[in-house]
Amino acid sequence: MLPTLRLSPKHQVTIPAEGRSLLTEGDAVFCGRTHAMPRLAESLGSEAVFPVVMLFSRAELRRRELAIRADLTQTPLHREALAMKLRATVDELSVDGQNRVVLPQEFITHLSLDRDVFFVVMNDSIRVWNPAHYLAWSGPVRTTSGVAYDPALDGYLFS
Secondary structure, eight states: OOOOEEOOTTSEEEOOHHHHTTSOTTOOEEEEEEEEEEOSOGGGOTTOEEEEEEEEOHHHHHHHHHHHHHOTTSOHHHHHHHHHHHHHTEEEEEOOTTSEEEOOHHHHHHHTOSSEEEEEEOSSOEEEEOHHHHHHHHOOOEEETTEEEOGGGHHHHTO
16 A cells, blocks of 8 residues: 555645655745656566656756756757757646645646545655556565565665
């Protein structure tokens, strides 16, 4: 069972506490962008992608745009096109005094959200998922005494 948050009838959802720390002092806006995550397991084939919404601070979005523009492995025209694609579908989401954001209808539709929302807070962004999509994307969970276990993480957890 995933720890989810409830989406209000007005499409409001509370940003998890650890996600709020991504905003700098005085910045009360997340930049949200629809995206899709490919499934890592080869058994599903290359067509298996799952909808996700990515939330960034303004500074993080700018850092990613600058990284695209600095990538000299791409032609100048391709860099410009990628930077425009990054920015073209970004919505600014204001965070209210109760640490809630209103997810635009486009995000609700993209994620096929009904009531529950699953957040994955990373060091530089927040990934917003439909819980069922996340479970399908992450694959079957192996358990050891009821605890999720992925041996691929061992090298990172015990280094």
